Amino acid sequence: MTAVDNLAGSANTTGAASANAAPGIRIDDVTHTYGRGDSSVLALNRINLDIAETEFHALLGPSGCGKSTLLYLIGGFIPVQQGTISTPRGVVRQPGPDRAIVFQNFALFPWKTVRENVLYGLKKIGLRREEAEQRAQEFISLVHLNGFENSYPSQLSGGMQQRAAIARTLAVDPKTLLMDEPFGALDAQTRRVMQEELRAIWGRTRKTVVFVTHDVQEAVFLADRISIMSSRPGRIEHVIDVPLPKDRGEEILENREFIQLSEHIWRLVREQAIAATRGH
Ligand SMILES: Nc1ncnc2c1ncn2[C@@H]1O[C@H](COP(=O)(O)OP(=O)(O)OP(=O)(O)O)[C@@H](O)[C@H]1O
Numbered sequence: 001m002t003a004v005d006n007l008a009g010s011a012n013t014t015g016a017a018s019a020n021a022a023p024g025i026r027i028d029d030v031t032h033t034y035g036r037g038d039s040s041v042l043a044l045n046r047i048n049l050d051i052a053e054t055e056f057h058a059l060l061g062p063s064g065c066g067k068s069t070l071l072y073l074i075g076g077f078i079p080v081q082q083g084t085i086s087t088p089r090g091v092v093r094q095p096g097p098d099r100a101i102v103f104q105n106f107a108l109f110p111w112k113t114v115r116e117n118v119l120y121g122l123k124k125i126g127l128r129r130e131e132a133e134q135r136a137q138e139f140i141s142l143v144h145l146n147g148f149e150n151s152y153p154s155q156l157s158g159g160m161q162q163r164a165a166i167a168r169t170l171a172v173d174p175k176t177l178l179m180d181e182p183f184g185a186l187d188a189q190t191r192r193v194m195q196e197e198l199r200a201i202w203g204r205t206r207k208t209v210v211f212v213t214h215d216v217q218e219a220v221f222l223a224d225r226i227s228i229m230s231s232r233p234g235r236i237e238h239v240i241d242v243p244l245p246k247d248r249g250e251e252i253l254e255n256r257e258f259i260q261l262s263e264h265i266w267r268l269v270r271e272q273a274i275a276a277t278r279g280h
Pocket residue numbers: 034035041043061062063064065066067068069070232
């Protein structure tokens with residue numbers, strides 16, 4: 001059995017988060033303020049949200065509503081000031097190997113090859129050279145980068161670089177994958193392919209994914225549930241189930257339910273975006 005197979009769990013058929021699913025992330029009354037005094041910015045206001053262990057959860061909302069802030073708090077990259085965030089490993093107080101983040105700008109080491117980039121994280125978690133090499137190759141294959149192991153990031157397209165970044169992140173087997181607009185810098189066609197690949201990879205690895213995006217279609221295509229946040233200070237205004245089949249390909253874009261749900265969510269997001277431009 002490979003490391004990739006090892007991660008695989010049984011899939012449900014609808015992709016919807018089930019009410020009795022094991023908890024993955026619990027966000028309990030979290031408020032976050034940047035700075036102090038007159039120049040302080042209330043970024044998040046009393047966020048409550050439970051995300052199941054095998055759920056793909058998207059965060060949508062107007063620019064500046066605090067999506068990235070919430071993601072970084074879950075990751076432990078900024079300290080929780082008020083409220084609590086917990087995972088099965090306990091209360092989040094700092095970054096941990098159970099939570100990994102993928103950024104929009106790929107964040108690969110430019111001086112390392114694809115293989116070396118993937119190996120980097122594996123060495124950090126203490127895998128022996130041989131095991132690390134084998135695992136790196138498995139995850140390079142998972143993201144279809146065979147043949148590019150010895151290429152440097154500058155020799156790859158944006159989509160390939162992001163696949164390498166995803167391989168590097170998945171290879172260390174975090175329980176939770178935090179993704180901050182990871183496809184934002186890609187052209188529309190590559191973005192579509194990456195969405196399909198990510199959804200397929202998620203189907204095999206069954207991690208908790210929290211995915212920040214501005215793109216309603218992307219959220220509906222990828223997620224089991226979608227949180228729509230208000231304009232700043234960010235609150236969770238709506239949490240919406242996405243009752244689409246687990247396996248989603250291009251054909252889902254023609255699915256009536258997909259279209260109707262996307263339109264419904266677009267209207268909800270638009271309300272928040274209009275409120276943001278009016279400054280409340
Ligand atoms: N380090 C910081 N210091 C002060 N204010 C900050 C800091 N980081 C974010 N903010 C403010 O907090 C609010 C939320 O920012 P955040 O980046 O979380 O929003 P976002 O929804 O991810 O935005 P976008 O969609 O534009 O990326 C914004 O008003 C932002 O200006």
